[in-house]
Amino acid sequence: MSGTATLVLLETTTSNLRSASLPAISAARKLAQVNGGPVVGVVIGSGIAAAAQDAARYVDKVLCCDNAALAAALAETWAPVLVAAIKKIDAAALVASATSAGKDILPRTAGLMGAGMASEIVAVIGAKAFRRPTYAGNALTDVEVLTPVVVATVRQTEFPPAAPAASAGTVEALPPGPIDALGSEFVALHASKSARPDLTEAKVVVSGGRGLKDAQNFKVLEELTDLLGGALGASRAACDAGMVPNDLQVGQTGKVVAPELYFAVGISGAIQHLAGMKSSKVIVAINKDPEAPIFQVADYGLCATWESTVPPLIAQIKTVKAAG
Amino acid sequence: MKILVPCKRVPNPDLKLKVANGSVDLAGTTWQVNPFDEYAVEAALRLTEKGKGGERVGEVVVVSIGPKDTSAQLKQLLAMGANRAILIAGDDGALDADRVARILGTLVVAEKPDLVLMGKQAVDGDDNQVGQILAASLGWPQATFLASILLAADGKSATVTREVDAGVEERRVHLPAVMTVDLRIVGKKAVRNEALAPATAEWEDTQRLASLKGIMAAKKKELREITAESLGVAGGILVKTLRHEAPPARKAGVKVASVEELVAKLHNEAKVI
Incomplete structure (x- = not known):
């Protein structure tokens, strides 16, 4: 059996929570209403103490896994940390926004756990039931996850960006355990710069x-x-x-x-x-x-x-x- | 270089989807290879040939899990140039991403490819999970949503680019690995094996069509039909589909005759400007 906590992967810079994760917090809060437990954020990276504090404004607790070897968001190293976080708080669910990182890392986490996963959910129907678009959005499909732990990515446009909670949560260190990138290596990000708002967040x-x-x-x-x-x-x-x-x-x-x-x-x-x-x-x-x-x-x-x-x-x- | 390419059969995405009474009606559809998987086959072919249209060095094995007539799609991939095909009997209704990944995992253990190359998602279920779960179950590295692959001459690693939210990310990956591809993987210079093709090598800006010669050659290629049970895969699905419905219809729009009318409607009616 799993517990009642809802875990949400929060993406950050070294100083701030990324706004792309705010919809996932909204979804996690909805899920927490059904699960009855707290919303716990997990932040992963290197030198992210300030970001963990920023993230704590939105959730009951933040697990912070801060390690130089976790600077790049590699599924090979981050998925085992998420598994450790799930086990630590006995989580009933893990959610994340369906960003390129979320879509890369959460299925691997589900695979490591043998947990069922719902991709790009647009609605929470129950503790284990979700609505999600299929057939390029030409159908909406309700799915039920049959495993004790539920994994889901959240379509950012379908959940409102969360506002900070009434009171900030605590930050707790999460030891990473053995880190093995399996030879995968981040080389570079060729970022395109724009002064305009993010496509996914623009009005x-x-x-x-x-x-x-x-x-x-x-x-x-x-x-x-x-x-x-x-x-x-x-x-x-x-x-x-x-x-x-x-x-x-x-x-x-x-x-x-x-x-x-x-x-x-x-x-x-x-x-x-x-x-x-x-x-x-x-x-x-x-x-x-x-x-x-x-x-x-x-x-x-x-x-x-x-x-x-x-x-x-x-x-x-x-x-x-x-x-x- | 031996490359395994899992391919899903999907209903033609360009036909109007019939959704009624809680289910999707695919009775009248035509079937085709999932486009992203077809791109993966093209990438695998490029990684195993001596430049454009050159001799094949290594092996491209295509595999599908599906009903018996999925053999039609596998034959098309053989005609494109894949060396052999494996059809694992399966029914979509009894499958989910996890089960597909577990079945493929046992096949990977048996076939021992250097690389598993597949589409980032199937355009029916839109899960985008199988490659990642497969990599997790094998304890292999993964590289998802790839726009390019440069395979090192020693065949032991690759430099890849991924299209991510913030731009283009470059990574190095050790083989064996699971890679999932996005649509730009079929660009002219998107994929190259340093051992087989010079830096100047270029391919068509799309996946290849089966040639007549390829179609004839495919008739002699192996298409093996097996069952998941014969691979020793136990267990069931982890995610159950409850029902489908059509998305809410958009209210019928209007055609406006002029820019003036458009601006007036956006201002006064929609109140968005």
Whole structure:
């Protein structure tokens, strides 16, 4: 039998909790209501004492596994730490946001434990039952985990970012046990820098597709993006053509977004793209092809070229904003 | 270099999915190889040939767990160039990610590949779990969501890039390992075996199609059918599917005639600007 605690993997910098983990805390709190136990965070890394304190503002307790050999988020070294954390607090569940790290590490943890896992849950139905999208979001599937310990990743767009708890939790050191990367080694992160908000957290996303034709043409989308304080996105076609970096891709490969307002400009709307943006509150499609599938999910469709629409769109939004 | 490529048969993702009465109706669908797994087969073929279209050095073994007619998809992969195929009898309803990984694990122990290469996820279940669970069960390293693989000349390690949230991450991995691939693994220069292909080597910017010659050659290739029981896999599933439903339909949208109308609607109706 397992206990009642809900464990949540919290990703951090050396000083702060990452906002990407806030939705996982919300999901963990929901699960804790059913499990009846505390929400315990686990932070892993090197030189993360300050981050552990920051994370403790959100949970009842933080287990902090701080070791120079754990600086890189390698599944080979982090998954055994998560297993140790589960055992230490006799957790009923382990959750994490479905970030690239969460999606890499949690299944390995489940595999080490022989625990059942639900991927990218969008709702907690019960202590062991979850709702999750399947078939590229064309179905919602309810699953029940049959093992004593439950593992789940959380789709970030479907749970609100958690606010700090009324009182901060305690921080407790978690000894890592033997660390063996099995020869895996982090070499480098080639990060793309952007002053814009994170795609997954932005209230407005402006995405361009094949119809933009050229990297240069994204400039006008960037202007629209910045006017709305949003994040820039793209379809696979635009990334593959080298118009924008790959990490702007929205879809089954790439990021899942659900902003208040999503602009799809020159994007036809392949299933793989729709899988990443269909949950957006308001979808605007601008495409010159009246048959483009994107119009089937758009709240507002404008059948025209981006050249003839985006510049006047920018001008008119400016006017509306100026009028308050 | 011996590479095992697990491949799942999935319903055609471009056909409209029928979801009714708590289940997904696949009666009218056509079946195909999971796209991400097909990319893994292409990557495996590139890692075992002397440059584009060159002689195969080593072996690419494709394996699927599925009903008997999954042999059609395996034959297609043999025609692409895989050396042999293994079909493990199985029914999706009696499988979950853990069980698939455990079955594959016993096969890996029997086949002893240097590398297991597979798609990052199947486009029906969208679990994105099997590769990681398989690596855990074998005690092997894992490299997920790969955009490129550079296999060292000695065949003992690889430098890989992964597309992660913050950009592109580079890692070194020792073999044997489990690697899962994302779609850019079929880029022109995404995959190379230093022992077999020069730095200038380029392939098509997509996975290869089966040639007529390949289709003829495939007829003589081994397609072995076995059962999970014969591999000595016990146990059952850890995750049960309760029901499916269609996602809430979006309310019908409207076409607007002009930028003016669009801005007015966004401001006054949707109130998002």
